[in-house]
Amino acid sequence: MPAKELELIQRIRRSAARSSAQLVKGIGDDCAVLAVPRGHELLVTTDFTLEDVHFCRKWHPPDAVGHRCLTRGLSDIAAMGGTPRSAFLSLALPHDLPQRWVDEFLRGFLKLARKYSVPLAGGDTAQSPTGILADIMVIGSVPTGTAILRSTARAGDVLYISGTLGSSVATLHELRDGKNPKPAKHPRHFYPDPRIALGKHLREKKLATAMIDTSDGLSTDLRHICDESSVGAVIDAAALPALPGDEGLKFALHGGEDYELLFAAPPNRRIPAKIAGTTITRIGEITRSRKIKLRTPDGKSHPLPPGGWQHFA
Amino acid sequence: MPAKELELIQRIRRSAARSSAQLVKGIGDDCAVLAVPRGHELLVTTDFTLEDVHFCRKWHPPDAVGHRCLTRGLSDIAAMGGTPRSAFLSLALPHDLPQRWVDEFLRGFLKLARKYSVPLAGGDTAQSPTGILADIMVIGSVPTGTAILRSTARAGDVLYISGTLGSSVATLHELRDGKNPKPAKHPRHFYPDPRIALGKHLREKKLATAMIDTSDGLSTDLRHICDESSVGAVIDAAALPALPGDEGLKFALHGGEDYELLFAAPPNRRIPAKIAGTTITRIGEITRSRKIKLRTPDGKSHPLPPGGWQHFA
Numbered sequence: 001m002p003a004k005e006l007e008l009i010q011r012i013r014r015s016a017a018r019s020s021a022q023l024v025k026g027i028g029d030d031c032a033v034l035a036v037p038r039g040h041e042l043l044v045t046t047d048f049t050l051e052d053v054h055f056c057r058k059w060h061p062p063d064a065v066g067h068r069c070l071t072r073g074l075s076d077i078a079a080m081g082g083t084p085r086s087a088f089l090s091l092a093l094p095h096d097l098p099q100r101w102v103d104e105f106l107r108g109f110l111k112l113a114r115k116y117s118v119p120l121a122g123g124d125t126a127q128s129p130t131g132i133l134a135d136i137m138v139i140g141s142v143p144t145g146t147a148i149l150r151s152t153a154r155a156g157d158v159l160y161i162s163g164t165l166g167s168s169v170a171t172l173h174e175l176r177d178g179k180n181p182k183p184a185k186h187p188r189h190f191y192p193d194p195r196i197a198l199g200k201h202l203r204e205k206k207l208a209t210a211m212i213d214t215s216d217g218l219s220t221d222l223r224h225i226c227d228e229s230s231v232g233a234v235i236d237a238a239a240l241p242a243l244p245g246d247e248g249l250k251f252a253l254h255g256g257e258d259y260e261l262l263f264a265a266p267p268n269r270r271i272p273a274k275i276a277g278t279t280i281t282r283i284g285e286i287t288r289s290r291k292i293k294l295r296t297p298d299g300k301s302h303p304l305p306p307g308g309w310q311h312f313a
Numbered sequence: 314m315p316a317k318e319l320e321l322i323q324r325i326r327r328s329a330a331r332s333s334a335q336l337v338k339g340i341g342d343d344c345a346v347l348a349v350p351r352g353h354e355l356l357v358t359t360d361f362t363l364e365d366v367h368f369c370r371k372w373h374p375p376d377a378v379g380h381r382c383l384t385r386g387l388s389d390i391a392a393m394g395g396t397p398r399s400a401f402l403s404l405a406l407p408h409d410l411p412q413r414w415v416d417e418f419l420r421g422f423l424k425l426a427r428k429y430s431v432p433l434a435g436g437d438t439a440q441s442p443t444g445i446l447a448d449i450m451v452i453g454s455v456p457t458g459t460a461i462l463r464s465t466a467r468a469g470d471v472l473y474i475s476g477t478l479g480s481s482v483a484t485l486h487e488l489r490d491g492k493n494p495k496p497a498k499h500p501r502h503f504y505p506d507p508r509i510a511l512g513k514h515l516r517e518k519k520l521a522t523a524m525i526d527t528s529d530g531l532s533t534d535l536r537h538i539c540d541e542s543s544v545g546a547v548i549d550a551a552a553l554p555a556l557p558g559d560e561g562l563k564f565a566l567h568g569g570e571d572y573e574l575l576f577a578a579p580p581n582r583r584i585p586a587k588i589a590g591t592t593i594t595r596i597g598e599i600t601r602s603r604k605i606k607l608r609t610p611d612g613k614s615h616p617l618p619p620g621g622w623q624h625f626a
Binding site: 024025028029030031032033034035036040041042043044045046047048050051052053054075076077079080082086088090092121122123124126127128129130131133135137139140142144147149150151211212213228 | 337338341342343344345346347348349353354355356357358359360361363364365366367388389390392393395399401403405434435436437439440441442443444446448450452453455457460462463464524525526541
C-alpha cells in the first residue's frame with residue numbers, strides 16, 4: 001500500500017476513533033466486527049458519490065460533499081424505518097488533491113456521523129486515476145420483520161410526503177446559472193438532513209404500509225413503489241409542498257436529492273400534520289390501476305412519466 | 314436514474330436472483346434486509362477494484378476482473394475465520410463500455426458467488442466519467458467473540474502461511490513484459506480462490522491466535538499483524554513456499570494479491586501440514602522485540618521493511 005494511502009487510513013482512523021456498544025472492532029483489521037442487537041435484522045445500503053456526477057468541486061465545498069455522501073446512506077436507512085449502526089467509506093483520491101480538501105470532506109462526514117451516533121467502522125482507500133470517488137455503505141437495523149418496504153403499498157392507501165420538495169434541485173439550477181448560492185443559506189441542497197427520526201416513528205407506530213426516500217425525484221421514486229407493489233397512484237399537483245410556479249411544480253415532481261420520505265398509509269390511519277418536527281403532507285392515493293397520474297387543479301388527470309434526477313446529465 | 318443504469322440494475326437483479334435463508338430482501342428496496350444467525354457477530358469489509366490501479370483492461374479478461382473483485386472481499390472474511398453471507402457491488406461504468414464486458418464481469422463475479430453461496434444482495438450503479446470503478450462489500454459472520462483478529466499475536470507464537478507465495482505477482486511481471494500468459498494456466502493471478510474453508514477450520518479448532526490475508530504482500534501484511542499486536546517477527550527465507558531464485562524470494566516477500574492466510578499459533582499447538590486441501594508451511598516466529606527480520610540461510614538476520622504491493626505504481 002502506498003505511504004500516502006496508509007497515512008490517509010491512519011488519519012481517518014484517528015478522527016473516527018470513538019466508542020460504540022455495537023462496534024466490537026473498527027478500522028485496523030481485515031473486517032470490522034459488529035454486534036447486532038438481539039431480535040434485529042440488518043439493513044445494508046451502498047451509494048456512490050462521484051465527482052462531476054454527484055457533485056462538482058467548483059460548486060460544492062468539501063465538507064458539504066462529505067455530509068451529502070453520508071446522507072445518501074443514512075436516508076436509505078430512514079426509508080426502511082431503521083436505526084443506523086455503522087458507516088463504511090471507500091475513498092479514491094487523485095494524487096494531487098490538496099490535503100485540506102480531504103480534511104474538510106472528513107469533517108463534514110464525521111460531523112453528521114456524530115449527530116446520528118454512527119461510527120465510521122471501516123472502508124478502503126486508493127489513488128484515483130482521475131476525479132474523487134467515494135462509496136458509502138451504511139449498516140442499520142430494525143426489529144425483525146418490521147422494515148418498511150417499497151413493495152407493500154395497497155390500492156386505497158393514502159400517499160404522504162415529509163417536508164418540502166424541489167429545494168435541492170432549485171439550488172442546483174442557481175449553481176448552473178452561476179448565481180453562487182451560499183451553502184449556509186441553502187442547507188437543503190448542501191447539508192440535507194436524513195429523516196431518521198421520522199422513519200423510526202412511522203415504523204414504531206406502524207403508520208406506513210410502504211416507504212421510499214426521494215433521492216431520485218418524486219416521479220421516479222413513486223414509480224419504484226408502484227412497480228415493486230404492483231399498484232398505481234394519483235398525485236394532486238395542488239397538494240405538493242412545492243416552490244411556487246410552474247418551475248416549482250416541475251422541481252417537486254422531478255427534482256432529486258431532497259431526501260424526504262414518501263410513504264403510503266391505510267386511509268383510516270390518522271397521520272399527524274407534524275412528526276418528529278417535520279411537516280407531513282397528503283399528496284395523493286395508491287390505485288389498483290398500475291398507471292401513475294397527476295391530477296391538476298382543473299380536475300383532469302395526466303400521465304406522470306418518471307422524469308427523475310439525471311444528476312448532471 | 315438514467316435508463317441505462319436502470320437496465321443494468323434490472324439485469325443484475327435477474328442474474329443475482331436466488332434464494333437464501335439469510336437474505337430477507339435483496340435488490341429492489343432502499344436497503345437489503347438480512348437476517349443474522351443467532352449468537353453471531355457481523356464481519357464487514359469493503360474493497361475497491363479500479364481500472365488501471367487493480368486491473369488493466371488489456372491484460373485482464375472481464376470475467377477475471379469480476380472474480381478478483383469478489384475474491385478481495387471474500388478473502389477478508391476468510392482472514393477472520395468467518396462465513397460470507399452477502400455481497401454488495403457498486404459499479405460505475407464508462408458510457409461507451411461494451412455490454413459484453415459487463416456481462417462477462419458479472420459472469421465471473423456470480424460464478425464465484427455461487428461457489429460460496431453468497432447472494433448478491435444490493436449495490437449501486439452510476440456512469441463513470443472515466444474508467445471502470447467497482448467497490449465490493451462483503452458481509453459475513455462468526456459466532457460471537459470468535460473472530461480471529463490481527464491484534465492478538467503473542468511473542469513466541471509460530472508463524473504459518475497457506476499455499477504458496479509470489480505466483481500472482483510473477484504473472485503480473487509476465488503481463489508487463491508482454492508475454493501474454495494465458496488466464497486458464499495462471500489461475501493464482503486471474504482467478505485466486507479465497508481460503509474460506511481454511512479460515513473457518515482454524516477458527517473452529519481454535520488453532521490461530523492472529524490472522525491476516527496476504528493481499529498487500531507478506532512483508533506489508535506481517536507488518537500489520539505486528540503493529541496491531543505490538544510485537545515483532547522473524548521470517549526464515551529458506552522456509553518460504555516461494556518460486557525459485559532471488560526473484561522468487563522477492564516475489565514471496567513483497568508480491569501481493571496471493572490471498573493466502575498468514576497466521577500465528579501457539580508453539581505447543583500442532584498444526585497439520587495440510588488443512589482443507591491447502592498446504593500449511595511454518596515460516597517464522599513472533600518476537601517480543603517489535604522489529605521484523607528476515608533470517609537468511611547463512612544464519613544472519615536482516616531488517617525486513619514493508620515493501621508490499623504498490624499495485625501498478
